[in-house]
Amino acid sequence: MTSRTTAELQALDAAHYLHPFTDHRQLAARGARVITSADGVWLMDSEGHRILDGMAGLWCVALGYGRKELAEAAHRQMLELPYYNSFFQCAHPPAIELAQRLTEVTPPQFRHVFLTGSGSEANDTMVRLVRHYWRLRGEPGRNVIIGRWNGYHGSTMAGASLGGMQPMHEQGGLPIPGIVHINQPYWFERGGELSPAEFGLRAARELAEKIEELGPRRVAAFIGEPVQGAGGVIIPPDTYWPEIQRICDHYGILLVSDEVICGFGRTGSWFGCEHFGTRPDLMPIAKAMSSGYLPIGGLMVADRVAEVLIDKGGEFAHGFTYSGHPAACAVAVECIDILRRERVVERVRDELAGHFAARWASLAAHPLVGEARSVGLLGALELVPARPARRFFGKRGEVGTICRDLCVENGVVSRAVRDTMICAPPLVITPAEIDELVARIGRALDQTAAVVARERRV
Numbered sequence: 001m002t003s004r005t006t007a008e009l010q011a012l013d014a015a016h017y018l019h020p021f022t023d024h025r026q027l028a029a030r031g032a033r034v035i036t037s038a039d040g041v042w043l044m045d046s047e048g049h050r051i052l053d054g055m056a057g058l059w060c061v062a063l064g065y066g067r068k069e070l071a072e073a074a075h076r077q078m079l080e081l082p083y084y085n086s087f088f089q090c091a092h093p094p095a096i097e098l099a100q101r102l103t104e105v106t107p108p109q110f111r112h113v114f115l116t117g118s119g120s121e122a123n124d125t126m127v128r129l130v131r132h133y134w135r136l137r138g139e140p141g142r143n144v145i146i147g148r149w150n151g152y153h154g155s156t157m158a159g160a161s162l163g164g165m166q167p168m169h170e171q172g173g174l175p176i177p178g179i180v181h182i183n184q185p186y187w188f189e190r191g192g193e194l195s196p197a198e199f200g201l202r203a204a205r206e207l208a209e210k211i212e213e214l215g216p217r218r219v220a221a222f223i224g225e226p227v228q229g230a231g232g233v234i235i236p237p238d239t240y241w242p243e244i245q246r247i248c249d250h251y252g253i254l255l256v257s258d259e260v261i262c263g264f265g266r267t268g269s270w271f272g273c274e275h276f277g278t279r280p281d282l283m284p285i286a287k288a289m290s291s292g293y294l295p296i297g298g299l300m301v302a303d304r305v306a307e308v309l310i311d312k313g314g315e316f317a318h319g320f321t322y323s324g325h326p327a328a329c330a331v332a333v334e335c336i337d338i339l340r341r342e343r344v345v346e347r348v349r350d351e352l353a354g355h356f357a358a359r360w361a362s363l364a365a366h367p368l369v370g371e372a373r374s375v376g377l378l379g380a381l382e383l384v385p386a387r388p389a390r391r392f393f394g395k396r397g398e399v400g401t402i403c404r405d406l407c408v409e410n411g412v413v414s415r416a417v418r419d420t421m422i423c424a425p426p427l428v429i430t431p432a433e434i435d436e437l438v439a440r441i442g443r444a445l446d447q448t449a450a451v452v453a454r455e456r457r458v
Protein backbone atom coordinates (compact mmCIF):
# COMPACT_ATOMS: atom_id res chain seq x y z
CA MET A 1 0.00 0.00 0.00
CA THR A 2 2.77 2.45 0.83
CA SER A 3 6.52 2.87 0.73
CA ARG A 4 6.50 5.89 3.04
CA THR A 5 8.36 5.91 6.34
CA THR A 6 6.50 6.05 9.63
CA ALA A 7 7.52 9.68 10.12
CA GLU A 8 6.18 10.63 6.70
CA LEU A 9 2.92 8.84 7.35
CA GLN A 10 2.54 10.49 10.75
CA ALA A 11 3.19 13.95 9.32
CA LEU A 12 0.64 13.47 6.53
CA ASP A 13 -1.83 12.01 9.02
CA ALA A 14 -1.51 15.00 11.36
CA ALA A 15 -1.80 17.39 8.41
CA HIS A 16 -4.90 15.96 6.74
CA TYR A 17 -6.79 13.27 8.58
CA LEU A 18 -9.42 14.10 11.21
CA HIS A 19 -9.76 10.93 13.32
CA PRO A 20 -12.89 9.76 15.17
CA PHE A 21 -12.92 10.31 18.96
CA THR A 22 -9.47 11.91 18.96
CA ASP A 23 -7.84 15.01 20.49
CA HIS A 24 -5.99 16.30 17.43
CA ARG A 25 -3.59 18.50 19.30
CA GLN A 26 -2.42 15.48 21.29
CA LEU A 27 -2.32 13.32 18.18
CA ALA A 28 -0.16 15.79 16.27
CA ALA A 29 2.25 16.03 19.21
CA ARG A 30 2.70 12.26 19.55
CA GLY A 31 2.08 10.92 16.05
CA ALA A 32 -0.38 8.13 15.32
CA ARG A 33 0.52 4.48 15.66
CA VAL A 34 0.22 3.24 12.09
CA ILE A 35 -1.10 -0.30 11.74
CA THR A 36 -0.03 -1.87 8.46
CA SER A 37 -1.11 -5.51 8.49
CA ALA A 38 -2.56 -8.21 10.70
CA ASP A 39 -2.97 -11.96 10.98
CA GLY A 40 -5.04 -14.01 13.41
CA VAL A 41 -5.12 -12.02 16.66
CA TRP A 42 -1.87 -10.16 15.88
CA LEU A 43 -1.48 -6.63 14.55
CA MET A 44 1.70 -5.33 12.89
CA ASP A 45 2.61 -1.63 13.04
CA SER A 46 4.78 0.38 10.68
CA GLU A 47 7.77 -0.05 12.99
CA GLY A 48 7.48 -3.83 12.89
CA HIS A 49 5.99 -4.27 16.38
CA ARG A 50 3.69 -7.28 16.82
CA ILE A 51 0.75 -6.41 19.05
CA LEU A 52 -1.89 -8.81 20.39
CA ASP A 53 -5.25 -7.24 19.55
CA GLY A 54 -7.16 -7.56 22.81
CA MET A 55 -10.00 -5.44 21.40
CA ALA A 56 -10.70 -7.28 18.10
CA GLY A 57 -10.31 -3.97 16.29
CA LEU A 58 -13.29 -2.14 17.73
CA TRP A 59 -15.02 -5.27 19.09
CA CYS A 60 -15.73 -6.44 15.55
CA VAL A 61 -13.01 -8.77 14.22
CA ALA A 62 -14.56 -11.92 15.68
CA LEU A 63 -12.93 -14.30 13.21
CA GLY A 64 -9.53 -12.65 13.46
CA TYR A 65 -7.47 -11.11 10.68
CA GLY A 66 -6.43 -12.69 7.41
CA ARG A 67 -9.49 -14.88 6.69
CA LYS A 68 -9.22 -15.54 2.96
CA GLU A 69 -12.83 -16.80 2.66
CA LEU A 70 -14.12 -13.37 3.68
CA ALA A 71 -11.89 -11.55 1.23
CA GLU A 72 -12.84 -13.99 -1.53
CA ALA A 73 -16.56 -13.56 -0.83
CA ALA A 74 -16.18 -9.79 -1.32
CA HIS A 75 -14.03 -10.25 -4.42
CA ARG A 76 -16.47 -12.67 -6.06
CA GLN A 77 -19.45 -10.46 -5.31
CA MET A 78 -17.73 -7.31 -6.54
CA LEU A 79 -17.08 -8.92 -9.91
CA GLU A 80 -20.60 -10.30 -10.20
CA LEU A 81 -22.64 -7.34 -8.90
CA PRO A 82 -20.67 -4.71 -6.97
CA TYR A 83 -23.68 -2.58 -6.18
CA TYR A 84 -27.36 -2.49 -6.49
CA ASN A 85 -30.00 -1.22 -4.08
CA SER A 86 -33.09 -2.73 -2.51
CA PHE A 87 -35.24 0.37 -2.92
CA PHE A 88 -38.29 0.45 -5.23
CA GLN A 89 -39.12 -3.25 -5.14
CA CYS A 90 -35.68 -4.54 -6.09
CA ALA A 91 -33.49 -7.09 -4.35
CA HIS A 92 -30.34 -9.11 -4.98
CA PRO A 93 -29.20 -12.57 -3.89
CA PRO A 94 -26.65 -11.59 -1.18
CA ALA A 95 -29.15 -9.45 0.77
CA ILE A 96 -31.80 -12.18 0.53
CA GLU A 97 -29.36 -14.88 1.62
CA LEU A 98 -28.18 -12.75 4.52
CA ALA A 99 -31.72 -11.98 5.71
CA GLN A 100 -32.48 -15.69 5.72
CA ARG A 101 -29.24 -16.57 7.58
CA LEU A 102 -29.92 -13.93 10.20
CA THR A 103 -33.37 -15.29 10.95
CA GLU A 104 -31.79 -18.73 11.46
CA VAL A 105 -29.22 -17.61 14.02
CA THR A 106 -31.30 -15.03 15.94
CA PRO A 107 -34.01 -15.91 18.50
CA PRO A 108 -37.27 -17.29 17.03
CA GLN A 109 -39.34 -14.08 17.29
CA PHE A 110 -37.12 -12.56 14.59
CA ARG A 111 -38.06 -13.34 11.00
CA HIS A 112 -37.27 -9.95 9.44
CA VAL A 113 -34.27 -7.66 9.18
CA PHE A 114 -33.73 -4.11 7.90
CA LEU A 115 -30.15 -3.78 6.64
CA THR A 116 -27.93 -0.75 7.23
CA GLY A 117 -24.28 0.21 6.84
CA SER A 118 -23.45 0.45 10.56
CA GLY A 119 -24.65 0.08 14.13
CA SER A 120 -25.46 3.79 14.39
CA GLU A 121 -27.68 3.56 11.34
CA ALA A 122 -29.35 0.51 12.84
CA ASN A 123 -30.21 2.56 15.92
CA ASP A 124 -31.48 5.49 13.84
CA THR A 125 -33.64 3.00 11.99
CA MET A 126 -34.89 1.70 15.32
CA VAL A 127 -36.00 5.16 16.50
CA ARG A 128 -37.90 5.80 13.29
CA LEU A 129 -39.43 2.33 13.15
CA VAL A 130 -40.52 2.36 16.79
CA ARG A 131 -42.31 5.68 16.38
CA HIS A 132 -43.83 4.56 13.06
CA TYR A 133 -45.03 1.35 14.72
CA TRP A 134 -46.88 3.16 17.49
CA ARG A 135 -48.47 5.55 14.96
CA LEU A 136 -49.69 2.59 12.95
CA ARG A 137 -51.09 1.17 16.17
CA GLY A 138 -53.05 4.41 16.67
CA GLU A 139 -50.89 5.70 19.53
CA PRO A 140 -48.76 8.49 18.01
CA GLY A 141 -48.27 10.01 21.46
CA ARG A 142 -46.21 6.99 22.46
CA ASN A 143 -42.91 8.33 21.20
CA VAL A 144 -40.47 8.52 24.12
CA ILE A 145 -37.54 6.09 24.15
CA ILE A 146 -35.69 5.44 27.39
CA GLY A 147 -31.96 4.71 27.33
CA ARG A 148 -29.28 4.69 30.02
CA TRP A 149 -26.55 7.04 31.15
CA ASN A 150 -23.17 5.77 29.93
CA GLY A 151 -24.85 3.51 27.37
CA TYR A 152 -23.43 3.61 23.83
CA HIS A 153 -25.60 3.30 20.73
CA GLY A 154 -23.51 5.02 18.08
CA SER A 155 -22.44 8.41 16.88
CA THR A 156 -25.24 9.67 14.63
CA MET A 157 -27.69 12.19 16.08
CA ALA A 158 -30.14 9.51 17.15
CA GLY A 159 -27.45 7.02 18.16
CA ALA A 160 -25.62 9.53 20.35
CA SER A 161 -28.96 10.67 21.82
CA LEU A 162 -29.96 7.13 22.76
CA GLY A 163 -26.55 6.68 24.33
CA GLY A 164 -25.80 8.36 27.60
CA MET A 165 -22.32 9.76 26.98
CA GLN A 166 -22.39 13.29 28.35
CA PRO A 167 -19.40 14.59 26.34
CA MET A 168 -21.23 13.50 23.19
CA HIS A 169 -24.45 15.21 24.30
CA GLU A 170 -22.59 18.44 25.02
CA GLN A 171 -21.29 18.62 21.46
CA GLY A 172 -24.25 19.20 19.18
CA GLY A 173 -27.17 19.88 21.47
CA LEU A 174 -28.22 16.32 22.22
CA PRO A 175 -30.28 14.40 23.04
CA ILE A 176 -32.85 14.98 20.31
CA PRO A 177 -36.42 15.35 21.65
CA GLY A 178 -38.18 12.30 23.05
CA ILE A 179 -35.16 10.45 24.42
CA VAL A 180 -34.54 10.24 28.17
CA HIS A 181 -32.15 8.25 30.36
CA ILE A 182 -32.05 6.25 33.57
CA ASN A 183 -29.01 5.14 35.57
CA GLN A 184 -26.84 2.21 34.55
CA PRO A 185 -26.55 -1.10 36.43
CA TYR A 186 -22.93 -0.42 37.42
CA TRP A 187 -22.60 -2.08 40.81
CA PHE A 188 -18.91 -1.28 41.31
CA GLU A 189 -19.63 2.44 41.10
CA ARG A 190 -23.20 2.75 42.28
CA GLY A 191 -23.95 -0.33 44.37
CA GLY A 192 -23.12 1.19 47.76
CA GLU A 193 -24.03 -1.21 50.56
CA LEU A 194 -26.41 -3.26 48.40
CA SER A 195 -25.51 -6.75 47.25
CA PRO A 196 -25.19 -7.03 43.45
CA ALA A 197 -28.53 -8.88 43.33
CA GLU A 198 -30.33 -6.19 45.33
CA PHE A 199 -28.68 -3.45 43.32
CA GLY A 200 -29.67 -5.11 40.01
CA LEU A 201 -33.34 -4.98 41.01
CA ARG A 202 -33.01 -1.42 42.25
CA ALA A 203 -31.38 -0.30 38.97
CA ALA A 204 -34.04 -2.05 36.87
CA ARG A 205 -36.88 -0.50 38.87
CA GLU A 206 -35.67 2.95 37.84
CA LEU A 207 -37.23 2.06 34.50
CA ALA A 208 -40.67 1.65 36.08
CA GLU A 209 -40.22 4.89 38.01
CA LYS A 210 -39.27 6.75 34.83
CA ILE A 211 -42.23 5.29 32.95
CA GLU A 212 -44.60 6.42 35.74
CA GLU A 213 -43.00 9.85 35.78
CA LEU A 214 -43.39 10.31 32.01
CA GLY A 215 -46.84 8.74 31.87
CA PRO A 216 -47.07 5.11 30.72
CA ARG A 217 -48.92 5.96 27.50
CA ARG A 218 -46.06 8.15 26.30
CA VAL A 219 -43.33 5.52 26.46
CA ALA A 220 -42.56 3.66 23.24
CA ALA A 221 -39.47 1.60 24.04
CA PHE A 222 -36.50 0.91 26.29
CA ILE A 223 -33.02 0.35 24.83
CA GLY A 224 -29.98 -1.21 26.51
CA GLU A 225 -26.86 -3.16 25.65
CA PRO A 226 -26.91 -6.60 27.34
CA VAL A 227 -23.41 -5.72 28.58
CA GLN A 228 -22.42 -2.05 28.17
CA GLY A 229 -19.33 -2.17 25.99
CA ALA A 230 -17.95 1.30 25.33
CA GLY A 231 -19.18 2.36 28.79
CA GLY A 232 -16.59 0.03 30.34
CA VAL A 233 -17.78 -3.60 29.99
CA ILE A 234 -20.44 -3.15 32.65
CA ILE A 235 -21.91 -6.57 33.32
CA PRO A 236 -25.27 -6.18 35.05
CA PRO A 237 -26.17 -8.34 38.07
CA ASP A 238 -28.22 -11.43 37.13
CA THR A 239 -31.34 -9.87 38.62
CA TYR A 240 -31.30 -6.88 36.27
CA TRP A 241 -32.47 -8.05 32.85
CA PRO A 242 -35.33 -10.30 34.02
CA GLU A 243 -36.74 -7.35 35.96
CA ILE A 244 -36.35 -5.04 32.92
CA GLN A 245 -38.21 -7.63 30.84
CA ARG A 246 -40.98 -7.82 33.43
CA ILE A 247 -41.37 -4.03 33.46
CA CYS A 248 -41.43 -3.79 29.65
CA ASP A 249 -44.11 -6.53 29.54
CA HIS A 250 -46.12 -4.90 32.30
CA TYR A 251 -46.29 -1.56 30.48
CA GLY A 252 -46.45 -3.08 27.00
CA ILE A 253 -43.41 -1.14 25.76
CA LEU A 254 -40.95 -2.44 23.20
CA LEU A 255 -37.64 -3.84 24.41
CA VAL A 256 -34.60 -3.06 22.26
CA SER A 257 -31.48 -5.14 22.90
CA ASP A 258 -28.54 -3.38 21.25
CA GLU A 259 -26.50 -6.42 20.19
CA VAL A 260 -23.88 -4.52 18.19
CA ILE A 261 -21.16 -5.81 20.56
CA CYS A 262 -22.82 -8.77 22.28
CA GLY A 263 -24.20 -10.31 19.09
CA PHE A 264 -22.58 -13.22 17.21
CA GLY A 265 -21.03 -15.01 20.15
CA ARG A 266 -19.26 -12.44 22.29
CA THR A 267 -20.90 -13.65 25.53
CA GLY A 268 -20.77 -17.35 24.59
CA SER A 269 -24.39 -17.27 23.37
CA TRP A 270 -25.26 -16.18 19.84
CA PHE A 271 -26.85 -13.03 21.25
CA GLY A 272 -26.54 -11.28 24.60
CA CYS A 273 -30.31 -11.39 25.14
CA GLU A 274 -30.09 -15.20 25.13
CA HIS A 275 -27.35 -15.09 27.75
CA PHE A 276 -29.42 -12.83 30.02
CA GLY A 277 -32.81 -14.36 29.18
CA THR A 278 -34.72 -11.47 27.60
CA ARG A 279 -37.09 -11.55 24.59
CA PRO A 280 -36.40 -8.30 22.72
CA ASP A 281 -38.71 -6.87 20.06
CA LEU A 282 -35.87 -5.17 18.18
CA MET A 283 -32.15 -5.92 17.93
CA PRO A 284 -29.63 -3.57 16.33
CA ILE A 285 -26.69 -5.64 15.05
CA ALA A 286 -23.37 -4.79 13.33
CA LYS A 287 -19.65 -5.21 14.17
CA ALA A 288 -19.01 -9.00 14.33
CA MET A 289 -21.78 -9.51 11.75
CA SER A 290 -19.06 -9.22 9.06
CA SER A 291 -16.09 -9.54 11.45
CA GLY A 292 -15.48 -5.93 10.46
CA TYR A 293 -14.19 -6.90 7.00
CA LEU A 294 -16.78 -4.63 5.37
CA PRO A 295 -19.15 -2.15 7.02
CA ILE A 296 -22.64 -3.53 7.60
CA GLY A 297 -25.36 -3.45 10.24
CA GLY A 298 -29.01 -4.20 10.61
CA LEU A 299 -32.10 -4.07 12.75
CA MET A 300 -33.74 -7.39 13.59
CA VAL A 301 -37.49 -6.86 13.80
CA ALA A 302 -39.69 -9.26 15.81
CA ASP A 303 -42.99 -10.52 14.43
CA ARG A 304 -44.96 -8.32 16.83
CA VAL A 305 -43.59 -5.22 15.07
CA ALA A 306 -43.06 -6.59 11.54
CA GLU A 307 -46.66 -7.84 11.30
CA VAL A 308 -48.07 -4.38 12.06
CA LEU A 309 -45.70 -2.77 9.57
CA ILE A 310 -46.60 -5.25 6.83
CA ASP A 311 -50.35 -5.66 7.54
CA LYS A 312 -51.10 -1.95 7.73
CA GLY A 313 -49.23 -1.30 4.47
CA GLY A 314 -47.89 2.07 3.45
CA GLU A 315 -44.25 2.94 2.94
CA PHE A 316 -41.66 3.09 5.74
CA ALA A 317 -39.99 6.25 4.42
CA HIS A 318 -36.46 5.33 5.45
CA GLY A 319 -33.37 3.75 3.92
CA PHE A 320 -29.71 4.15 3.06
CA THR A 321 -27.97 3.95 -0.31
CA TYR A 322 -25.86 1.17 1.18
CA SER A 323 -28.67 -0.71 2.96
CA GLY A 324 -27.89 -4.30 2.06
CA HIS A 325 -24.75 -3.52 0.06
CA PRO A 326 -24.09 -6.67 -2.01
CA ALA A 327 -20.39 -7.09 -1.18
CA ALA A 328 -20.95 -6.41 2.52
CA CYS A 329 -23.86 -8.88 2.55
CA ALA A 330 -21.75 -11.53 0.83
CA VAL A 331 -19.06 -11.12 3.49
CA ALA A 332 -21.64 -11.26 6.29
CA VAL A 333 -23.15 -14.46 4.84
CA GLU A 334 -19.69 -16.04 4.72
CA CYS A 335 -18.92 -14.79 8.23
CA ILE A 336 -22.08 -16.37 9.65
CA ASP A 337 -21.39 -19.58 7.73
CA ILE A 338 -17.89 -19.75 9.25
CA LEU A 339 -19.23 -19.04 12.76
CA ARG A 340 -21.60 -22.01 12.33
CA ARG A 341 -19.28 -24.36 10.45
CA GLU A 342 -16.40 -23.89 12.89
CA ARG A 343 -18.74 -23.82 15.90
CA VAL A 344 -17.08 -20.61 17.05
CA VAL A 345 -19.86 -19.59 19.44
CA GLU A 346 -20.04 -23.03 21.04
CA ARG A 347 -16.26 -22.99 21.43
CA VAL A 348 -16.40 -19.63 23.21
CA ARG A 349 -19.10 -21.00 25.53
CA ASP A 350 -17.63 -24.44 26.23
CA GLU A 351 -13.88 -23.89 26.04
CA LEU A 352 -12.67 -20.31 25.91
CA ALA A 353 -14.96 -18.42 28.32
CA GLY A 354 -13.98 -20.58 31.29
CA HIS A 355 -10.28 -20.31 30.53
CA PHE A 356 -10.53 -16.55 29.98
CA ALA A 357 -12.56 -16.09 33.18
CA ALA A 358 -9.98 -17.97 35.25
CA ARG A 359 -6.97 -16.16 33.79
CA TRP A 360 -8.73 -12.78 33.96
CA ALA A 361 -9.75 -13.38 37.58
CA SER A 362 -6.09 -13.98 38.45
CA LEU A 363 -5.50 -10.26 37.76
CA ALA A 364 -7.81 -9.43 40.67
CA ALA A 365 -4.90 -10.24 43.00
CA HIS A 366 -2.95 -7.27 41.64
CA PRO A 367 -2.71 -4.36 44.12
CA LEU A 368 -3.98 -1.91 41.50
CA VAL A 369 -7.11 -3.93 40.67
CA GLY A 370 -10.34 -3.41 42.61
CA GLU A 371 -12.43 -5.80 40.55
CA ALA A 372 -11.85 -8.17 37.64
CA ARG A 373 -15.08 -9.15 35.88
CA SER A 374 -15.78 -11.09 32.71
CA VAL A 375 -18.46 -12.80 30.68
CA GLY A 376 -17.72 -14.80 27.55
CA LEU A 377 -14.78 -13.03 25.93
CA LEU A 378 -15.45 -9.64 27.50
CA GLY A 379 -13.34 -8.50 30.42
CA ALA A 380 -12.90 -5.41 32.61
CA LEU A 381 -10.48 -4.43 35.37
CA GLU A 382 -11.28 -1.59 37.75
CA LEU A 383 -8.04 0.23 38.62
CA VAL A 384 -8.23 1.70 42.13
CA PRO A 385 -5.95 3.65 44.47
CA ALA A 386 -6.54 1.36 47.45
CA ARG A 387 -8.05 -2.08 47.87
CA PRO A 388 -10.47 -3.46 48.82
CA ALA A 389 -12.68 -0.35 48.84
CA ARG A 390 -14.78 0.40 45.74
CA ARG A 391 -13.20 3.81 45.36
CA PHE A 392 -11.82 5.61 42.30
CA PHE A 393 -8.75 7.76 41.66
CA GLY A 394 -9.33 11.47 42.39
CA LYS A 395 -8.93 12.54 38.79
CA ARG A 396 -10.58 9.74 36.87
CA GLY A 397 -9.09 8.57 33.60
CA GLU A 398 -5.41 9.45 34.01
CA VAL A 399 -4.22 6.13 35.43
CA GLY A 400 -6.25 4.25 32.83
CA THR A 401 -4.54 6.18 30.07
CA ILE A 402 -1.10 5.42 31.52
CA CYS A 403 -1.99 1.73 31.72
CA ARG A 404 -3.37 1.68 28.17
CA ASP A 405 -0.14 3.14 26.78
CA LEU A 406 1.92 0.66 28.81
CA CYS A 407 -0.21 -2.18 27.46
CA VAL A 408 0.73 -1.21 23.90
CA GLU A 409 4.39 -0.98 24.92
CA ASN A 410 4.02 -4.53 26.22
CA GLY A 411 2.55 -5.63 22.91
CA VAL A 412 -1.15 -5.83 23.73
CA VAL A 413 -4.15 -3.61 22.94
CA SER A 414 -6.45 -3.02 25.90
CA ARG A 415 -8.68 0.03 25.98
CA ALA A 416 -9.10 2.38 28.94
CA VAL A 417 -12.57 3.68 29.78
CA ARG A 418 -11.91 6.15 32.58
CA ASP A 419 -9.75 3.90 34.85
CA THR A 420 -11.40 0.70 33.71
CA MET A 421 -9.24 -1.47 31.46
CA ILE A 422 -11.33 -3.46 29.02
CA CYS A 423 -10.74 -6.39 26.75
CA ALA A 424 -12.63 -8.15 23.94
CA PRO A 425 -10.28 -10.29 21.86
CA PRO A 426 -11.21 -12.06 18.62
CA LEU A 427 -13.40 -15.10 19.28
CA VAL A 428 -10.84 -17.31 17.52
CA ILE A 429 -8.14 -16.59 20.12
CA THR A 430 -6.44 -19.75 21.44
CA PRO A 431 -6.03 -20.62 25.14
CA ALA A 432 -2.27 -20.03 24.80
CA GLU A 433 -2.92 -16.60 23.32
CA ILE A 434 -5.30 -15.83 26.21
CA ASP A 435 -2.43 -16.68 28.59
CA GLU A 436 -0.16 -14.33 26.61
CA LEU A 437 -2.80 -11.58 26.64
CA VAL A 438 -3.20 -11.77 30.41
CA ALA A 439 0.56 -11.98 31.02
CA ARG A 440 1.16 -8.84 28.96
CA ILE A 441 -1.63 -6.92 30.70
CA GLY A 442 -0.20 -8.10 34.02
CA ARG A 443 3.21 -6.62 33.12
CA ALA A 444 1.53 -3.34 32.13
CA LEU A 445 -0.28 -3.32 35.49
CA ASP A 446 3.04 -3.75 37.35
CA GLN A 447 4.55 -0.84 35.44
CA THR A 448 1.43 1.28 35.97
CA ALA A 449 1.57 0.58 39.70
CA ALA A 450 5.20 1.74 39.71
CA VAL A 451 4.23 5.02 38.02
CA VAL A 452 1.31 5.52 40.42
CA ALA A 453 3.61 4.94 43.42
CA ARG A 454 6.29 7.24 42.05
CA GLU A 455 3.82 10.04 41.34
CA ARG A 456 1.86 9.31 44.52
CA ARG A 457 -1.48 9.30 42.77
CA VAL A 458 -4.48 8.64 45.02
Ligand SMILES: *Cc1c(COP(=O)(O)O)cnc(C)c1O
Pocket: 117, 118, 119, 120, 121, 123, 152, 153, 154, 155, 225, 229, 230, 258, 259, 260, 261, 286, 287, 297
Ligand atom coordinates in the same frame (compact mmCIF):
# COMPACT_ATOMS: atom_id res chain seq x y z
C1 LIG B 1 -20.26 0.41 18.15
C2 LIG B 1 -21.65 0.42 18.67
C3 LIG B 1 -22.69 1.04 17.98
C4 LIG B 1 -22.44 1.88 16.75
O1 LIG B 1 -22.02 1.13 15.68
P1 LIG B 1 -21.23 1.87 14.48
O2 LIG B 1 -21.06 0.77 13.49
O3 LIG B 1 -19.96 2.41 15.04
O4 LIG B 1 -22.11 2.94 13.98
C5 LIG B 1 -23.96 0.91 18.46
N1 LIG B 1 -24.21 0.21 19.58
C6 LIG B 1 -23.25 -0.40 20.27
C7 LIG B 1 -23.61 -1.19 21.48
C8 LIG B 1 -21.93 -0.29 19.86
O5 LIG B 1 -20.95 -0.85 20.58
